[in-house]
Amino acid sequence: MIDKLDDLRIDADRMLRSFNELAQIGATGDGGVDRPTFSGAHLSARSWFRDQIEKAGLEFHTDGAGNHSAFLACGLKDSPSLLLGSHLDSVPKGGRFDGALGVMAAFEVLRTVKDEGSRLKFNLEAIDFTDEEGTLVGLLGSGAMAGHLSRDPLQSPRGGRQALAEGLQRAGLSDESMLAARRNKGSLAGYFELHIEQGKRLERMGIDIGIVSAIVGICSYRLTFIGRADHAGTTTMEDRRDASLGASAFTLAAREMVMKEHPDCVVNVGRMEFTPGAFNIIPAGAEVWLEFRAPDEDEFTRLDSALNQCAQKEARRFGLDLKADFLGRHSPTPMSAGSQQDITEACESLKLTHTSLVSGAGHDGQSFAGICPIGMIFVPSKDGASHAPREFTKWEDCVNGTNVLLQTALRFARIEP
Amino acid sequence: MIDKLDDLRIDADRMLRSFNELAQIGATGDGGVDRPTFSGAHLSARSWFRDQIEKAGLEFHTDGAGNHSAFLACGLKDSPSLLLGSHLDSVPKGGRFDGALGVMAAFEVLRTVKDEGSRLKFNLEAIDFTDEEGTLVGLLGSGAMAGHLSRDPLQSPRGGRQALAEGLQRAGLSDESMLAARRNKGSLAGYFELHIEQGKRLERMGIDIGIVSAIVGICSYRLTFIGRADHAGTTTMEDRRDASLGASAFTLAAREMVMKEHPDCVVNVGRMEFTPGAFNIIPAGAEVWLEFRAPDEDEFTRLDSALNQCAQKEARRFGLDLKADFLGRHSPTPMSAGSQQDITEACESLKLTHTSLVSGAGHDGQSFAGICPIGMIFVPSKDGASHAPREFTKWEDCVNGTNVLLQTALRFARIEP
Numbered sequence: 001m002i003d004k005l006d007d008l009r010i011d012a013d014r015m016l017r018s019f020n021e022l023a024q025i026g027a028t029g030d031g032g033v034d035r036p037t038f039s040g041a042h043l044s045a046r047s048w049f050r051d052q053i054e055k056a057g058l059e060f061h062t063d064g065a066g067n068h069s070a071f072l073a074c075g076l077k078d079s080p081s082l083l084l085g086s087h088l089d090s091v092p093k094g095g096r097f098d099g100a101l102g103v104m105a106a107f108e109v110l111r112t113v114k115d116e117g118s119r120l121k122f123n124l125e126a127i128d129f130t131d132e133e134g135t136l137v138g139l140l141g142s143g144a145m146a147g148h149l150s151r152d153p154l155q156s157p158r159g160g161r162q163a164l165a166e167g168l169q170r171a172g173l174s175d176e177s178m179l180a181a182r183r184n185k186g187s188l189a190g191y192f193e194l195h196i197e198q199g200k201r202l203e204r205m206g207i208d209i210g211i212v213s214a215i216v217g218i219c220s221y222r223l224t225f226i227g228r229a230d231h232a233g234t235t236t237m238e239d240r241r242d243a244s245l246g247a248s249a250f251t252l253a254a255r256e257m258v259m260k261e262h263p264d265c266v267v268n269v270g271r272m273e274f275t276p277g278a279f280n281i282i283p284a285g286a287e288v289w290l291e292f293r294a295p296d297e298d299e300f301t302r303l304d305s306a307l308n309q310c311a312q313k314e315a316r317r318f319g320l321d322l323k324a325d326f327l328g329r330h331s332p333t334p335m336s337a338g339s340q341q342d343i344t345e346a347c348e349s350l351k352l353t354h355t356s357l358v359s360g361a362g363h364d365g366q367s368f369a370g371i372c373p374i375g376m377i378f379v380p381s382k383d384g385a386s387h388a389p390r391e392f393t394k395w396e397d398c399v400n401g402t403n404v405l406l407q408t409a410l411r412f413a414r415i416e417p
Numbered sequence: 418m419i420d421k422l423d424d425l426r427i428d429a430d431r432m433l434r435s436f437n438e439l440a441q442i443g444a445t446g447d448g449g450v451d452r453p454t455f456s457g458a459h460l461s462a463r464s465w466f467r468d469q470i471e472k473a474g475l476e477f478h479t480d481g482a483g484n485h486s487a488f489l490a491c492g493l494k495d496s497p498s499l500l501l502g503s504h505l506d507s508v509p510k511g512g513r514f515d516g517a518l519g520v521m522a523a524f525e526v527l528r529t530v531k532d533e534g535s536r537l538k539f540n541l542e543a544i545d546f547t548d549e550e551g552t553l554v555g556l557l558g559s560g561a562m563a564g565h566l567s568r569d570p571l572q573s574p575r576g577g578r579q580a581l582a583e584g585l586q587r588a589g590l591s592d593e594s595m596l597a598a599r600r601n602k603g604s605l606a607g608y609f610e611l612h613i614e615q616g617k618r619l620e621r622m623g624i625d626i627g628i629v630s631a632i633v634g635i636c637s638y639r640l641t642f643i644g645r646a647d648h649a650g651t652t653t654m655e656d657r658r659d660a661s662l663g664a665s666a667f668t669l670a671a672r673e674m675v676m677k678e679h680p681d682c683v684v685n686v687g688r689m690e691f692t693p694g695a696f697n698i699i700p701a702g703a704e705v706w707l708e709f710r711a712p713d714e715d716e717f718t719r720l721d722s723a724l725n726q727c728a729q730k731e732a733r734r735f736g737l738d739l740k741a742d743f744l745g746r747h748s749p750t751p752m753s754a755g756s757q758q759d760i761t762e763a764c765e766s767l768k769l770t771h772t773s774l775v776s777g778a779g780h781d782g783q784s785f786a787g788i789c790p791i792g793m794i795f796v797p798s799k800d801g802a803s804h805a806p807r808e809f810t811k812w813e814d815c816v817n818g819t820n821v822l823l824q825t826a827l828r829f830a831r832i833e834p
Contacts, residue, residue: 091695091698092693134697197651198648198650198651199648199651199652199653200652200653200656216650218650218697220696229804229805230801230802230803230804230805231615231616231777231778231801231803231804232683232685232687232708232710233615233633233635233683233710233776233777233778233779234614234615234616234776234777234778234798234801234803235616235617235683235777235801236616236617236683237672237675237676237683237684238676239617239801242672242685244668244686244687244689245668245669245672247665248664248665248666248668248669249665249669251661251662251665252662252665252666252669255654255659255662258654259654259655266649266650266652266653266654267654268649268659268696268697268698268699269661269691269700270649270661270691270694270695270696270697270698270699270700271691271694271695271696271700272661272689272690272691273689274686274687274688274689276509277687277688277706278687278688278706279637279685279687279688279706279707279708280551280635280685280687280708280804281508281685281687281804282685282687283686283687283688289694289695289696290696291649291696291697293649293650359650359651360648360650360651360652361648361650361651362650381651384647384648384651384652384656385647386647386648386651387646387647387648387697387698388646388647
């Protein structure tokens with residue numbers, strides 16, 4: 001039986017048909033998809049997935065957070081579920097692999113195991129988590145399932161309360177149903193996810209599979225440099241308290257500092273807004289949208305402090321005041337050692353090259369840290385592109401990753417003789 | 418007769434009453450006014466001015482550009498008008514002196530000359546020009562009167578076509594009436610304007626009156642630094658083409674360069690916009706709203722070229738492309754030598770201290786360069802504040818400036834014995 005499972009492979013053609021059908025839903029015509037959470041295209045993708053689940057003879061499950069899953073009762077009596085999955089929502093005008101590959105891979109693993117009629121320690125569940133990308137909240141479905149969701153992020157979601165309220169209504173959900181979606185810890189055996197790397201490392205090294213050792217911590221602030229609005233023609237350069245200067249100097253200095261002193265971290269200023277925002281008025285305010293990421297808690301804390309000091313220093317340099325609004329923080333999340341070992345063994349058995357790496361992006365798996373074992377499998381991204389229509393992974397790599405997901409799940413869930 | 422005119426002074430109390438009544442229209446409660454062109458408050462201020470003109474026994478004149486004026490037929494038969502004036506519109510949430518002082522001063526000069534019954538070479542006209550501040554177009558009424566207005570700025574006004582069309586309708590005007598408002602060159606004897614300095618120079622030097630030698634040239638561009646949108650977590654710092662870096666570095670470098678190499682010029686980045694503008698996406702585009710000013714044509718041209726080279730250099734430094742959209746340009750305008758002499762003599766006769774200075778702001782007078790003699794009189798601005806509710810000029814300075822306007826007009830228009 002063990003030998004037979006070791007030889008089990010997914011049906012790559014069947015999976016490709018499903019993947020391509022899904023990529024048509026919300027297709028933007030340039031290879032990408034536009035499926036923000038609870039948009040028309042996203043709701044269509046969810047209905048399509050439900051149909052596929054039922055056509056495949058799997059059970060369709062859903063919950064108050066709108067997570068959709070295919071369920072295969074292949075486990076021992078009253079056994080928990082091994083979750084495999086990802087998400088069907090995309091960033092606005094995103095790519096067709098991010099999330100979708102992981103859901104289609106999980107679904108294919110269940111179809112393969114069902115066809116084989118294998119019995120395992122655990123039931124299998126291929127899940128599509130709600131709003132991973134954060135159009136509304138971010139890691140919303142997995143957070144709700146793991147019991148991390150509170151009323152605060154529902155009242156002040158990053159996408160705005162109105163968008164969340166309207167989205168929930170379109171999906172037939174509510175704040176109350178979201179908050180009630182917590183799943184009993186004992187019902188979860190583990191979580192594995194296949195995802196594109198969204199970086200260039202695997203492609204550069206020519207390696208098939210990335211075994212994620214940790215998911216970075218992500219922290220965001222809104223910094224406001226505060227100067228004084230004056231006439232841009234009649235105020236001498238020396239007399240200005242120009243908020244644009246603090247914001248610009250911080251943007252450059254933060255990058256320099258991270259590159260020199262925190263080479264494993266990244267920082268981004270994704271947006272600036274000046275007030276009042278006219279050609280002929282010196283900016284009184286410059287709002288900076290800051291996000292930074294670090295692979296471990298210690299460096300995360302040091303970087304946070306260093307960036308805040310850097311902002312203060314640049315504000316002082318130009319005679320400005322500084323206001324720092326803390327917006328949110330996800331701690332760095334190490335992947336389970338046992339799960340990394342399972343993935344490593346799956347790669348070896350499939351004769352695929354592999355390396356350990358840190359995920360620079362957040363993923364639903366981090367919601368389950370401390371609740372069940374978690375593991376993540378990466379496949380190469382062409383040119384590292386992601387969150388854009390040019391996002392691409394060779395189909396051969398997608399198939400390799402899905403077979404690693406299958407073999408990892410079988411290793412994790414096999415009934416020892 | 419000459420001696421008697423030399424002794425003539427305005428009625429400061431009457432002018433103060435008018436100035437204070439006007440400052441109530443569109444008052445923001447913090448000392449400022451909010452009277453953007455053709456807003457309700459601006460239209461009210463215009464009606465109020467018309468009433469005041471008629472109550473004062475002066476003729477009310479208007480034209481297809483919506484310029485309103487008080488007319489005093491004190492000149493020789495068929496003589497042209499000596500225009501005195503400014504504007505009643507304000508920037509959004511502006512001050513109560515900018516423009517309003519000049520209109521009230523011109524109006525008071527006409528009332529004073531009327532009371533005296535003086536006969537002059539020219540008729541006098543106290544004018545409120547439409548949309549000096551540029552809520553819709555900028556220098557709109559004076560440009561139309563001077564014959565500079567074409568269809569282009571009416572089709573693509575800086576405030577947007579819809580705002581212009583709606584504003585014209587509210588004021589009972591049209592594109593056609595604006596374009597027909599050109600006044601015969603022979604009908605204009607000259608133009609003098611009293612205005613607040615909007616800078617700190619007079620206050621710092623403790624001088625009563627500024628005699629404007631030139632109005633700066635103003636040029637604006639929209640620069641777009643173009644990089645690549647990538648995932649802000651998974652893309653290494655080295656692999657980024659981050660448009661925010663070019664925009665930030667240009668903002669700092671442009672300021673440095675102007676301060677070191679063009680000390681008589683100013684530069685402002687009043688706004689930046691990043692696309693797509695999300696915390697977790699590296700900016701693919703950074704739009705920079707650039708405006709710069711120079712006192713003479715030669716330096717204006719050199720600064721234009723230096724700023725464009727600076728933008729190109731910073732774009733290259735960060736691997737970005739650059740797009741420069743030229744938005745508009747007003748050439749530097751020297752004031753007439755004779756007009757400056759008239760103002761100087763008026764100051765001397767009033768025993769007021771005076772200095773020559775360049776206006777860092779644009780004014781309606783520049784529309785009449787080459788058409789008739791032009792002159793401008795500045796009074797001190799407290800702390801140099803302008804385009805803000807804290808804009809303030811001591812009443813004594815306002816009265817001094819108005820007497821200089823009166824004496825300048827009398828010198829310009831007196832009938833030689």
